[in-house]
């Protein structure tokens with residue numbers, strides 16, 4: 518029987534597997550507490566992006582602990598970097614929250630150097646015409662209102678596939694969701 522793991526545990530395991538191999542300049546979109554930085558190699562230049570000036574105090578601590586790190590205050594839809602400026606982008610449970618995910622993905626492609634890599638872990642909409650998808654559609658407006666814009670009914674996997682990357686590798690998994698439903702998850706990489 519497959520292991521029943523929470524979203525948080527799956528995300529923790531994904532961080533451990535996906536982040537230590539990143540090198541060069543790494544942009545962490547919607548960095549939150551900056552927990553991703555704990556898994557980055559020390560020589561990585563970490564750019565933590567958050568849309569608002571008021572950030573999690575843990576983010577400042579983590580920024581202070583690294584040799585090369587910078588905070589960018591901007592939305593993912595308008596990244597304040599030159600084109601082809603970064604080697605990798607981390608998107609961990611953030612594309613659910615941005616206002617314009619297709620716009621954010623276009624910005625990710627723009628700032629990645631050719632051959633650069635987006636690594637992602639996101640919760641997504643359930644398959645169409647399922648009970649979970651119907652429920653997600655119903656509670657999406659409430660979730661967006663009370664949970665920092667988070668949309669549980671967003672088809673982020675389809676958006677990543679359609680964003681024009683050269684190569685996308687994606688896998689799906691599930692975690693326990695609300696009201697006895699499952700929460701569909703995706704993780705993977707997209708190469709510019």
Ligand SMILES: C[S@@+](CC[C@H](N)C(=O)[O-])C[C@H]1O[C@@H](n2cnc3c(N)ncnc32)[C@H](O)[C@@H]1O
Pocket residue numbers: 546547548549550551552566567568569591592593594608609610611614615616665666
């Ligand atoms: C669920 S948290 C994830 C934090 C972190 N990436 C992690 O894996 O723990 C979502 C983050 O996305 C940020 N966010 C929301 N809208 C955003 C936007 N338009 N552009 C960039 N970040 C955004 C929030 O401020 C928050 O820190």
